[in-house]
Amino acid sequence: xxxxxxxxxxxxxxxxxxxxxxxxxxxxxxxxxxxxxxxxxxxxxxxxxxxxxxxxxxxxxxxxxxxxxxxxxxxxxxxxxxxxxxxxxxxxxxxxxxxxxxxxxxxxxxxxxxxxxxxxxxxxxxxxxxxxxxxxxxxxxxxxxxxxxxxxxxxxxxxxxxxxxxxxxxxxxxxxxxxxxxxxxxxxxxxxxxxxxxxxxxxxxxxxxxxxxxxxxxxxxxxxxxxxxxxxxxxxxxxxxxxxxxxxxxxxxxxxxxxxxxxxxxxxxxxxxxxxxxxxxxxxxxxxxxxxxxxxxxxxxxxxxxxxxxxxxxxxxxxxxxxxxxxxxxxxxxxxxxxxxxxxxxxxxxxxxxxxxxxxxxxxxxxxxxxxxxxxxxxxxxxxxxxxxxxxxxxxxxxxxxxxxxxxxxxxxxxxxxxxxxxxxxxxxxxxxxxxxxxxxxxxxxxxxxxxxxxxxxxxxxxxxxxxxxxxxxxxxxxxxxxxxxxxxxxxxxxxxxx
Ligand SMILES: NC(=O)C1=CN([C@@H]2O[C@H](COP(=O)(O)OP(=O)(O)OC[C@H]3O[C@@H](n4cnc5c(N)ncnc54)[C@H](O)[C@@H]3O)[C@@H](O)[C@H]2O)[C@@H](O)CC1
Ligand SMILES: Nc1ncnc2c1ncn2[C@@H]1O[C@H](COP(=O)(O)OP(=O)(O)O)[C@@H](O)[C@H]1O
Ligand SMILES: [K+]
Numbered sequence: 001x002x003x004x005x006x007x008x009x010x011x012x013x014x015x016x017x018x019x020x021x022x023x024x025x026x027x028x029x030x031x032x033x034x035x036x037x038x039x040x041x042x043x044x045x046x047x048x049x050x051x052x053x054x055x056x057x058x059x060x061x062x063x064x065x066x067x068x069x070x071x072x073x074x075x076x077x078x079x080x081x082x083x084x085x086x087x088x089x090x091x092x093x094x095x096x097x098x099x100x101x102x103x104x105x106x107x108x109x110x111x112x113x114x115x116x117x118x119x120x121x122x123x124x125x126x127x128x129x130x131x132x133x134x135x136x137x138x139x140x141x142x143x144x145x146x147x148x149x150x151x152x153x154x155x156x157x158x159x160x161x162x163x164x165x166x167x168x169x170x171x172x173x174x175x176x177x178x179x180x181x182x183x184x185x186x187x188x189x190x191x192x193x194x195x196x197x198x199x200x201x202x203x204x205x206x207x208x209x210x211x212x213x214x215x216x217x218x219x220x221x222x223x224x225x226x227x228x229x230x231x232x233x234x235x236x237x238x239x240x241x242x243x244x245x246x247x248x249x250x251x252x253x254x255x256x257x258x259x260x261x262x263x264x265x266x267x268x269x270x271x272x273x274x275x276x277x278x279x280x281x282x283x284x285x286x287x288x289x290x291x292x293x294x295x296x297x298x299x300x301x302x303x304x305x306x307x308x309x310x311x312x313x314x315x316x317x318x319x320x321x322x323x324x325x326x327x328x329x330x331x332x333x334x335x336x337x338x339x340x341x342x343x344x345x346x347x348x349x350x351x352x353x354x355x356x357x358x359x360x361x362x363x364x365x366x367x368x369x370x371x372x373x374x375x376x377x378x379x380x381x382x383x384x385x386x387x388x389x390x391x392x393x394x395x396x397x398x399x400x401x402x403x404x405x406x407x408x409x410x411x412x413x414x415x416x417x418x419x420x421x422x423x424x425x426x427x428x429x430x431x432x433x434x435x436x437x438x439x440x441x442x443x444x445x446x447x448x449x450x451x452x453x454x455x456x457x458x459x460x461x462x463x464x465x466x467x468x469x470x471x472x473x474x475x476x477x478x479x480x481x482x483x484x485x486x487x488x489x490x491x492x493x494x495x496x497x498x499x
Pocket of ligand 1: 014026030055056057058059062124125126127128129130131132134135137154155156180204
């Protein structure tokens, strides 16, 4: 599990650590790790052309000390200074090792230096960066991103907000980000994650000073530990029965995909509740599902004895009758996943104060909005949700008192009082109709097996993203392809279980 901490927590931990170690020790450790990563990216250090982009703070200091180490191994190192001041000790070290420091004035010679470089090191701003990059930092960030050389960002790519991943204006696009002490949330959440490239952590001894993380990014082994293993003594009921309230006459596919997502992730049984037309379609594709044609508001099939969890919403409709059905489901004693039309009903459109039920219900509840749905739930702009995904998922989790999985380029999961989760898997190929319906079925299956909402969301999002990558080896996929690949993703993760 990768852990990330916010800037204020990192600052606090650094203060505590600095009080115990000799002056300058942390920067030396950071610079040594950074130089080693840079050296590893060059075919050979001797004779390589390295350009450092250097701001006025300690982030620039790290770059200068690392540059000095590379220069002492024979690299030709030039630093372009973005402002009038640079870290003095770092500048002295670089000069002593034979490197040069030039003020950046936006001239053709400096641009040429960047274009001729074998490696560019971004030390413009780190965790001290505030707001969008100012000039000339912004111009340098654009030049670095356009340079043909590999770009290594120091601590965070300049222009990326370390806490949120927000990118307000130009930002460095790095091939590798070398971060110090602990990961920063913005390195794992888009749009920042996409600018960070490969993220490498350099240990500077901060661990003992750090409290619990603000965000975690699970690895395959963490998902393997969550993934339910069917026990020898289990029957289909004990393994978990999932109730699915998805699809309607105009949107029958949503029901087929949601039920398929559950079956292909692994579940004891799916009880499908819906009208005759859509039920026929579901059973036609998945004869193993059990159709329940009872009145959808009836609570007889919503008892924990009948279902272990319920998914409601995909393609279901937003008529008053759907609001009544959602109310009946939320009134039940079982864990519930609300998606798509169910979320629209929670927003108020015809459903009344349904969202109040979320806070009141004792069992686990999970909402799985995309950015548009979350923007409506919170009454904010969609672009703000996409710019600061963690903040908005957390706000919804606090407001509704339940778990929230925000879908999109980085899927994030928020749960009141727990670290946020950034899902590491997935591909933009997932942006195709129906993949969200598959996700709700997959996560619902895991909830039915007994995983709490946050863990089911974490595990389901991981499997869903892996399935997308495994489905067609990088070729475009449809939601149906995703269904075929889900068992492969489950098997891959299960192979990683500790024995
Ligand atoms: N504090 C520590 O113990 C350690 C810090 N380290 C490094 O120190 C960095 C933090 O250093 P600082 O606190 O000096 O901060 P930074 O160097 O990240 O940024 C501060 C500088 O950037 C300028 N700046 C801020 N926002 C800007 C913007 N939007 N546009 C243009 N310029 C902007 C400020 O005027 C200031 O000159 C870390 O990211 C890391 O690289 C490492 O050496 C490890 C140890
Ligand atoms: N750019 C992207 N990168 C990675 N995953 C994405 C991207 N865009 C969408 N996804 C994923 O695709 C799925 C789309 O779900 P959703 O928006 O509900 O679509 P639908 O309602 O058509 O099923 C989600 O799992 C989401 O995280
Ligand atoms: K940087």
